[in-house]
Each structure stands twice: as C-alpha cells, then as structure tokens.
Amino acid sequence: MLVIILVLIGVLIVAYLLFVNYYPSFGGKISKEQQKEYAKSSNYRNGKFVNEKDVPKDLSFGETVNLAYKFFTTKVPNGSPQEDLKVEKLDSADVADFKNDTRLIWYGHSAFLVQIDNKNILIDPMFGNVAAPHPLLGGNRFNKQMPLNIEKLPNIDMVVISHDHYDHLDYESITKLKDKVDMFYTPLGVGVHLEEWGVEKQRIVELDWWQEINADGLLFACTPAQHFSGRKFGNEQSTLWSSWVIASEHDKLFFSGDSGYGSHFKAIGEKYGPFDFAMMECGQYNAMWPDIHMFPEETAQAGLDVQAKTVMPIHWGGFKLALHSWTDPIERVVKKGAELQISIATPRIGEVIRPKDSLQGYNAWWK
Structure with missing residues (x-):
C-alpha cells in the first residue's frame, strides 16, 4: 500500500511538472539576464518585484491551503448572476470607421476597447471564458457573448496590459489578437509571456513605474499599483504590476x-x-487580502485621490474571484460615490461610454 501511495504521489508530481512547464498558457520565464536588468529598478529586490509597502504577506503552505479551502468551500449567496448577463452588441463597421471624440467600451471585468485620437487601444484584453490556466480550473465568466468578437475587431494600434494574472492576461485572447496589434505596452517582465506566445520583441515596450512613452501623439505612463504577480508556483513577483495613464x-x-x-x-x-x-x-476583495484589492469605499476615495471627474468601477461583473455577492461592489461604490459627491459611471457591458458627455446617464442594470 505504501508503495502504491508513493507511486501515485510521484505520478501527480510528474504530471504537475509537465503541465506547468509545457502547457502554453503559463507563459514565459524570466531569464537571469533579464533579472540583472530589472535589478536596476527601485521596485526590484532580492530577485522579486516589490510594492512600496511591505505587502502582500508571504503565506505559509498551511495558510495557502486554508485560504484555498475557504474560497472553494464557502457558499456565497448571489455569488454569480442567475442568468447570462446581457451585452450591448457593437457594429464592426462603426468601430472600424470611428473618428469622433474619445469613447470607451467595457467588455466586463477589467477589459476595455478605447478609441481615442483616431487610435484603437485594448486594455487588459481578457476575452476568454475562464480566468485560469485551463478551462477546468475556473468558473465561467458572467457574459458568454462579447460586444464585438476578436475576429471582427479592426486593427489595434496598442494593447496595454497591467499585470500577468489570468483575469488580465489571457493566452487564447493574445494568440487571437497578436496579428492585428501594432504595439504592446506592459510593466517590466510581462513581455516574456507575449514573446512565448509568438509576439515579436520589437512590438513590445516594457516600462517601470513613472516611466513614459509618447506614441503617435498619445502619452502612455506606467504608474504604481499595490498588487503582485505570477502565473504559477515559483514565479511569484517575477514580473511587475502597474496602473496606466493614457x-x-x-x-x-x-x-x-x-x-x-x-x-x-x-x-x-x-x-x-x-x-x-x-x-x-x-x-474581488476580502478581509483576508485587504492590501491587494480595494473595498468599494476605497475605490471611491481613490477616484478622488487621482482627481478624476468621473469614476467607473471595474474588476467586477465578469468573474467570481472572491466571496462577496456579484452586485456588492457596484452597490457599495455607488452609495459611497453619492456620499463623496463624485460622478460614478455604471455602463452595461458593451455600452458606449463618452467621457466628456456630462449628460450621459446609466441605468442600474444589475438590479
């Protein structure tokens, strides 16, 4: 019996190693030469990228198992919508020919199509069905349909990526998009995944926090965030995470x-x-990880901090990645926004957003 158990453990270990080393969605690996280059960054210490504050806490194996157990066994009332979320569909010709004032289209969660200054920009284009390395390892997204499928999108001038987690950087989405994208902008290190998936190095620009680049009349600034990175065990914090100014x-x-x-x-x-x-x-917030995701009240305050005229809550309405109800984020941030007297935009997925249209209104579609 002991021999059988040991053999089974050995098989599982070999299967895991084969999976993480050869399944393409895990992405690339930072080389020693890249590590030396990243060591020049003030955000890089002892072989890893770091936050300004000493967070997140490194969990022990037991703490990691306990956290995973709570996540997968806790029943969350209204954790996901009862039915597939309705999506506003876009006309491909209208998108391709658009030449007017800046507009944005939300794809759910944190993915956007931005049309600004006659440029087409995708932000964190995670269009896949599951935010995980394999379809069997995660729950389905809340909207089966997309405002406009990748195949019908026009040429994309720039793709902007914030970090390498699966709900922001998706292997299948990138492989479908890569041949119609001119340039990719990422924080330090994230380009290694793109290269692994067939994007040429000359089409990738990596930036550190507070670095800027001007491209075709647009400013892209890589700005700080307080988060972490990694696509598998052993490569945590090997790439940088960021916010972006466009x-x-x-x-x-x-x-x-x-x-x-x-x-x-x-x-x-x-x-x-x-x-x-x-x-x-x-x-996707929880008291067990308060330093890496904002609670809705903090989102509203952060909108004031960055001096935003209008704040749109994102990172909700796409996937169940935490233990709150799917509507808790939007309900709480709208309430706090009213208290702070700031404008909160709440578009439906696919609804056209016009940032400078002060008369644009939104329905409470999630109710």
Whole structure:
C-alpha cells in the first residue's frame, strides 16, 4: 500500500511538472539576464518585484491551503448572476470607421476597447471564458457573448496590459489578437509571456513605474499599483504590476489595474491629474487580502485621490474571484460615490461610454 501511495504521489508530481512547464498558457520565464536588468529598478529586490509597502504577506503552505479551502468551500449567496448577463452588441463597421471624440467600451471585468485620437487601444484584453490556466480550473465568466468578437475587431494600434494574472492576461485572447496589434505596452517582465506566445520583441515596450512613452501623439505612463504577480508556483513577483495613464491632447484617462488602496493614488493625481475618466478597481476583495484589492469605499476615495471627474468601477461583473455577492461592489461604490459627491459611471457591458458627455446617464442594470 505504501508503495502504491508513493507511486501515485510521484505520478501527480510528474504530471504537475509537465503541465506547468509545457502547457502554453503559463507563459514565459524570466531569464537571469533579464533579472540583472530589472535589478536596476527601485521596485526590484532580492530577485522579486516589490510594492512600496511591505505587502502582500508571504503565506505559509498551511495558510495557502486554508485560504484555498475557504474560497472553494464557502457558499456565497448571489455569488454569480442567475442568468447570462446581457451585452450591448457593437457594429464592426462603426468601430472600424470611428473618428469622433474619445469613447470607451467595457467588455466586463477589467477589459476595455478605447478609441481615442483616431487610435484603437485594448486594455487588459481578457476575452476568454475562464480566468485560469485551463478551462477546468475556473468558473465561467458572467457574459458568454462579447460586444464585438476578436475576429471582427479592426486593427489595434496598442494593447496595454497591467499585470500577468489570468483575469488580465489571457493566452487564447493574445494568440487571437497578436496579428492585428501594432504595439504592446506592459510593466517590466510581462513581455516574456507575449514573446512565448509568438509576439515579436520589437512590438513590445516594457516600462517601470513613472516611466513614459509618447506614441503617435498619445502619452502612455506606467504608474504604481499595490498588487503582485505570477502565473504559477515559483514565479511569484517575477514580473511587475502597474496602473496606466493614457492621455491625448484633449483627454486624460486613468486605469488602476489591480491595486490595494495606498498613497500612490494621490501621487498619480498630483503628477498627471485631473483625469476626465478613471477606471478604478472595485471587486474581488476580502478581509483576508485587504492590501491587494480595494473595498468599494476605497475605490471611491481613490477616484478622488487621482482627481478624476468621473469614476467607473471595474474588476467586477465578469468573474467570481472572491466571496462577496456579484452586485456588492457596484452597490457599495455607488452609495459611497453619492456620499463623496463624485460622478460614478455604471455602463452595461458593451455600452458606449463618452467621457466628456456630462449628460450621459446609466441605468442600474444589475438590479
């Protein structure tokens, strides 16, 4: 019996090693040469990227198992919608020919199509069905349909990625998109995954926090966030995470990426604000991980900190990745926004968002 148990354990270990080393969705691996280059960053210490604060806490194996057990066994009332979320569909010709004032289209969770200054930009284009390395390892997204499928999207001038977690960087989405994208902008290290998936190095620009690049009249600034990274055990914090500023001559947009609440929001607002529109993380929070995701009340405050004229809560309405109800984020942030007297945008997935249209209204579609 002991021999049989040991053989089974050995088989499981070999199967795991084969899976993580050869299944393509895990992405690439940072080389020693890259590690030496990243060591020049003030955000890189002892072989890993770090936050300004000493978070998140490194969990022991027992703590990790306990956290996973609570996540997978806790029953969450209204944790997911009772039916597939309705999506506003886009016309492919309208998207391809669009030449007017800046507009955004939310794809659910944290994915956006941004059309600004006659450029098409995708932010964290996770269009896959499951936020996990394999379809059997995660729950389905809340919307089966997309506003406009990848195949019908026009040429994409830029893709902006905030970090390498599965709900933001998706292997299948990138492989479908890569041949119609001109340039990819990522925080340090994230390009290694893109290269592994067939994106040429010359089409990838990696930036550290507070670094900027001007591209075709647009400013892209890689700004701080308080989070972490990693796509498998053993490569945690090997790549950087970030928020992003995207600015044209007439419009300023802010994308928070994933982040706990911190002083970096005020610093970003002081340097780049005020913003016409800020996409702020608001979902997948829990008291067990308070430093890496914001609670809705913190989202509203962070919107004030970055000096946003309008705040849109994101990182909700797509996947069940925490233990709150699926509507808890939007209900709480709308309430807090009213208290702080800030404008909260709550579009349906696929609904066109016009940042400078002060008369644009939204329905409480989640009710």
